[in-house]
Structures are given as C-alpha cells and as structure tokens.
Amino acid sequence: MSSHHEESDVDVSAIFGFSAGLTAVTAAVFLFVWLLFGYFDRRETPTGPPDYPLAAGQELRLPPQPRLQTAPREDFAAFRAGEDALLNGYRWIDKAAGTVRIPIAEAMRLTVERGLPARTVDGGKQK
Numbered sequence: 001m002s003s004h005h006e007e008s009d010v011d012v013s014a015i016f017g018f019s020a021g022l023t024a025v026t027a028a029v030f031l032f033v034w035l036l037f038g039y040f041d042r043r044e045t046p047t048g049p050p051d052y053p054l055a056a057g058q059e060l061r062l063p064p065q066p067r068l069q070t071a072p073r074e075d076f077a078a079f080r081a082g083e084d085a086l087l088n089g090y091r092w093i094d095k096a097a098g099t100v101r102i103p104i105a106e107a108m109r110l111t112v113e114r115g116l117p118a119r120t121v122d123g124g125k126q127k
Contacts, residue, residue, distance in 0.1 A: 069075050086101070093099040102110075 088103045088105075089101070090103070091101040093101055
C-alpha cells in the first residue's frame with residue numbers, strides 16, 4: 001500500500017484557482033468602493049460647521065413628527081401626578097347640577113355604605 005493521497009477525488013488546482021479568483025474579486029470590489037468614496041469626498045461641497053440648536057440667535061428647528069421624548073421618566077412622572085390628582089382629589093364637574101369628582105377610596109366607601117340600585121322583581125318593567 002502506498003501512503004499517497006487520492007488524486008482522483010479532489011482537484012487541488014481547482015480549489016487554488018477558486019481561492020485566487022475569490023481573492024481577486026474581493027480586491028477589485030475593495031478598490032472600486034475605495035475609489036468611489038474618494039470621488040464622493042472630492043465632490044462634496046463644504047458646508048461649514050453644523051448648526052447647533054442651542055446656539056444663541058438662532059430659531060429652534062424641531063425635527064419632523066413623531067418626536068421622541070427628551071425626558072421620558074420625568075414626562076411619565078408628571079403624567080402620573082396629574083392622573084393621581086384626578087383620582088384622589090375633589091373637583092367640581094358641574095356646579096349647577098351639583099356634580100363633583102371625589103377620590104376613589106371615598107367613592108368605594110360611599111358605594112358600600114349606600115349600596116347599588118337593585119333590580120325589581122318584575123325585571124324593571126313598568127305596567
């Protein structure tokens with residue numbers, strides 16, 4: 001028996017040829033992209049330093065909608081404080097009709113104390 005490899009199973013020259021071709025194509029694409037970016041850099045017109053929104057004497061230019069929140073935690077805390085004030089405070093809804101907004105705990109206590117209206121035996125039908 002010989003310790004040589006099988007020459008009929010693997011075409012080593014085809015593998016080397018493919019690797020060389022792949023390397024050449026990769027180098028050509030790299031060169032093309034490098035030249036293209038150089039062309040874009042040469043054609044770019046200088047615009048000067050960017051405008052900063054905090055610069056004095058300039059109007060504030062807002063980005064298009066939808067705008068992201070700059071301080072979401074503080075916005076949410078303010079929203080929750082407003083909702084808590086509505087849910088836990090007293091406020092007139094309609095003074096003329098005598099309708100007021102009361103805290104939830106007070107409303108639940110009054111509901112338990114006074115009860116809810118119940119249906120009549122005849123199902124609420126009037127004769």
